[in-house]
Amino acid sequence: MAKATPTKITSSGICNFCQGEFDKSKMTQHLKFCKQRAAIIKSENSTETQKTRLFHIVVEGRYLPVYWMHLEMPANSTLYELDSFLRAIWLECCDHLSEFRIGKVSYSMQPEDMMWALEDPTANTDAEDDEEDIDEDEEEPGITELSPAEIQSLPPFEVALRLSEILQQEFQANLADLSPTEFQTKFTDLIATRFGGSLPPETMAQLSKLSVFIQPLLIDLVNAEQDMDVEIGKELKVGQKIFHVYDFGSSTELALKVAAEREGVASKDDDAIEIMARNNPPEIRCRECGKPATKVASGYYNVEDGALCNACANTSLKEYEDMFLPIVNSPRVGVCGYTGDADMEEPDWDDEEEYEDEEDEEGE
Ligand SMILES: [Zn+2]
Ligand SMILES: [Zn+2]
Ligand SMILES: [Zn+2]
Known part of the structure; x- marks a missing residue:
């Protein structure tokens, strides 16, 4: 996994508050100053709703940093909840083991x-x-x-x-x-x-x-x-880096960093983890013809080596290629049996927008 592929690291993504597109390197800064986000925070903070400590966490593929998200979650949620969230949105294929690593300590599920x-x-x-x-x-x-x-x-x-x-x-x-x-x-x-x-x-x-x-x-x-059932607020502080591994066979590794914290109103969802921004799907090209790939043969170290368009998938398969996975916006694309089709629906920006709108109305 250590092979850092020289894919263009330029990666842009969408701010989920203003729908603006920003470079990966600018997103933390943008979220700090995003007017729409500020307005939401202001209106939330003016309500009677109880304030809580919230962490701004940036997560990315440790070796595939073109996949990234900015999350906000209450400090009293647990590593277990964060793990479940990451599984649902990015990782889950067949219930593999996972762990967080913070310094020298690893946190896994009920060891x-x-x-x-x-x-x-x-x-x-x-x-x-x-x-x-x-x-x-x-x-x-x-x-x-x-x-x-x-x-x-x-x-x-x-x-x-x-x-x-x-x-x-x-x-x-x-x-x-x-x-x-x-x-x-x-x-x-x-x-x-x-x-x-x-x-x-x-x-x-x-x-x-x-x-x-x-x-x-x-x-x-x-x-x-340690057990994952610990509050992140007890284990993390701003600036801290942590790592996550899903599946110890064909691992997908994530790097996380606490970018900021604030007092505010937690998202109304039960799991209370809010996606503030997310990368745009990187372009994965067909290895044969260079057109946008539509599927990927499972089992390759680099997704590019198995990526195919429909036409080439009909003509240029290698003998041993018999399992195809969809191209999904996740660092686990093409790995094991990952289809992106976990319990949580793969958030697609149109849905998110509607969701945000609803929330705004409710909040008023
Ligand atoms: Zn914004
Ligand atoms: Zn699997
Ligand atoms: Zn092709």
Whole structure:
């Protein structure tokens, strides 16, 4: 994905308030000064409606920056809501996994639901409550029931979480609550017990030194993964960059930036994410004849390599090209099975205009 294609970066789009067309690089500035937007904000702010903190977020294809949107959303909406929005408008094909990355922390969807798929399915939460009792009665079941191969197939975070849980159960304490010395003692005691106390003192001393590294490493790794169900206002501030990945196989990556924030009235929609501006569909040309393409053969790294007009699609197909996707205004065009036809209707500017008008009337 890292291949930044030298497509002309000049990209224009439409301001959804005044319908004016502006260059991508000018849109943030325009939205600040757009008269129509200012008028709407003014009239909203003059009502009794409760004000809330709103974020102006610019999102673009990380490696396809000709696709971009300016969004406004309440700071109390969650990353999960933002993810759902991005899926609906740009990404969703077959329910792939996704994550946000903010600094070193990644936010995914209920990681715990996915990660224990390898575990015994009968080990449900009810059983967990009684775990301590069971452990006392039954023979110790070995430090982990996962095979080495299973453990290797887990992402680092999940390995760390698993190991933390084992240690916490052994130590009867939260890893983060232990002082480095306490951790050191408990860790070496644990190993000594497991080896029947038969390790030479030098080995114990080395283990003790090594264990100092284990505690912070585990805590960092476990904290590096969070649930998406967090308010964006708690995680983001103006100027901050974040990344989003949809589908870890044929990924579509997005880069987001908080451009501004203000106090104002949130959009009336339930999800309350408003599209303030969006790129015009970039021209994708038929690879054979250069006319505007109408479809794209799935499976290419660059959409241009699979793009075809109807005529050429009848005559110049490669043998292995059997699945076609529509050309859509999304950084996921031509990828996997993406058709742009998700739950949310692909906003087409005519519809948006009507919608805006309705809203204005209601607002009056
Ligand atoms: Zn405008
Ligand atoms: Zn898919
Ligand atoms: Zn053609």
